[in-house]
Amino acid sequence: MILRQITARLAALGLGMALVGALPEALPAGEAAAAASPAVIRIDNFSFTPPTLVVAPGTTVTWTNADDSPHSVREKDGKFKSAALDTNDTFSQTFTAPGEYNYFCSIHPYMTAKIVVKTGAKLSSN
Amino acid sequence: MADRDQKEMSGAGGVNRRGVLKCMAWAGTGVLWTVSGGVPRSLGLLGAAAAAESQAGGLTFLQISDSHVGFDKPANPNALGTFQEAIAKINAMPAPPAFIVHTGDISHLSKDKEFDDADQAMKALKQPVHVIPGEHDVADADNGKLYLDRYGKGTQGKGWYTFDAAGVHFIALINVFNFAPGFKSAGLAKLGDEQLEWLEKDLHGRSVSTPIVVLAHLPLWTIYEPWGWGTEDAPRALGYLKRFGSVTVLNGHIHQIQQKVEGNVSFHTARSTAFPQPAPGSAPAPGPMKVPAEELHSVLGVRTVNYVHGKSPLAVIDTPLSA
Numbered sequence A: 001m002i003l004r005q006i007t008a009r010l011a012a013l014g015l016g017m018a019l020v021g022a023l024p025e026a027l028p029a030g031e032a033a034a035a036a037s038p039a040v041i042r043i044d045n046f047s048f049t050p051p052t053l054v055v056a057p058g059t060t061v062t063w064t065n066a067d068d069s070p071h072s073v074r075e076k077d078g079k080f081k082s083a084a085l086d087t088n089d090t091f092s093q094t095f096t097a098p099g100e101y102n103y104f105c106s107i108h109p110y111m112t113a114k115i116v117v118k119t120g121a122k123l124s125s126n
Numbered sequence B: 001m002a003d004r005d006q007k008e009m010s011g012a013g014g015v016n017r018r019g020v021l022k023c024m025a026w027a028g029t030g031v032l033w034t035v036s037g038g039v040p041r042s043l044g045l046l047g048a049a050a051a052a053e054s055q056a057g058g059l060t061f062l063q064i065s066d067s068h069v070g071f072d073k074p075a076n077p078n079a080l081g082t083f084q085e086a087i088a089k090i091n092a093m094p095a096p097p098a099f100i101v102h103t104g105d106i107s108h109l110s111k112d113k114e115f116d117d118a119d120q121a122m123k124a125l126k127q128p129v130h131v132i133p134g135e136h137d138v139a140d141a142d143n144g145k146l147y148l149d150r151y152g153k154g155t156q157g158k159g160w161y162t163f164d165a166a167g168v169h170f171i172a173l174i175n176v177f178n179f180a181p182g183f184k185s186a187g188l189a190k191l192g193d194e195q196l197e198w199l200e201k202d203l204h205g206r207s208v209s210t211p212i213v214v215l216a217h218l219p220l221w222t223i224y225e226p227w228g229w230g231t232e233d234a235p236r237a238l239g240y241l242k243r244f245g246s247v248t249v250l251n252g253h254i255h256q257i258q259q260k261v262e263g264n265v266s267f268h269t270a271r272s273t274a275f276p277q278p279a280p281g282s283a284p285a286p287g288p289m290k291v292p293a294e295e296l297h298s299v300l301g302v303r304t305v306n307y308v309h310g311k312s313p314l315a316v317i318d319t320p321l322s323a
Helices: A002-022 B003-009 B017-026 B051-055 B079-091 B112-122 B145-151 B193-203 B234-241 B293-298
Strands: A040-044 A047-049 A052-055 A059-065 A090-095 A099-104 A112-117 B059-064 B100-102 B129-131 B161-165 B168-172 B212-215 B247-251 B258-262 B265-269 B301-308 B312-320
Touching (some): A047 A112, A052 A059, B059 B079, B079 B293, B112 B145, B212 B234
Parallel strands (some): A040 A059, A052 A112
Antiparallel strands (some): A040 A047, B301 B312
């Protein structure tokens, strides 16, 4: 359980760094490993993965709760908010305006993550 | 509250020596916990007064918490069922409590059906039930509208309220609407300025001899910051409460018994009627803890609180569902 979580976190960290490190340029070809599963965020082990997701404007991001506890998705200023997501429930939000969207789980507020909406980002739902 | 005590224990001159001694007689430092049914005794604090003695006379009320109606995962496939069992046990008590308090997480996912089921189950109780929400009760997309529409009538602000029983002043605080998301902090709960100002006004001018019982879902002291088990602005509330001779804070949220005494204030967290959670830091995350099915009832429970004015300290007795 612990090993699995650490592995998941390392993977998420690596992904997040690759994305952040690539800014402000578009992701170089070959580094966009996340493109295989674009605009998807997994909630598991009381964390959002990846913790930072960079998407192009117009992208619809979908969160899936893969945890055995309910979680929610709530932008810090209330710009978007899901209802409580039970196991396997999903929530989608389309991002049009560029910017940074910090969000958290309103049930477990120490769970935080962010969406960066940036023109030219590779990830999109198109 | 007897007028005589109020005169002795309040006033411009503050608390006199005699008043202090009277307060001490029932200051909430002598809390008795008896845990039976094979569950290890959690904590036995000061005051070895027998539970039987303190139960004779005075005010007895009962706390239930974290029923999570709608929860159906392996840790408890039937949370509604164990909630109904807890209610049946309350109804079978030889000396029925005066009323019930539910310290939040009535539902698991803030769904109408879950609240309906919970209300239906609570209808079997013969006593009034005073409820406050947990964060699971205000997790609808409308930020608690369902809860407040259903349970918020006659309350202040976002559902907080007070009531009095047998001279004890009960304050129902709500700390599930103002979380400080953990971007730069631990993500602790908050009471919020509006509620704190209301609390200050409510306590202003009240006699220090008035026993106070505070209800809140999340603990009002920080039990484990990495999991958000605490309330960021609780110190301000406790600042308003510290002059009182007896303050008892009853919480839920962490699905296990924890207790602390600080001056005249004693803090208690209650068991859940649905499923246990791991001890602070003992697991990677605070999710439901699965125990063998035959052990589940020994880690769920209800709590009776007995208050005898001027005679005995407030006694808090946790009883597992298996007892």
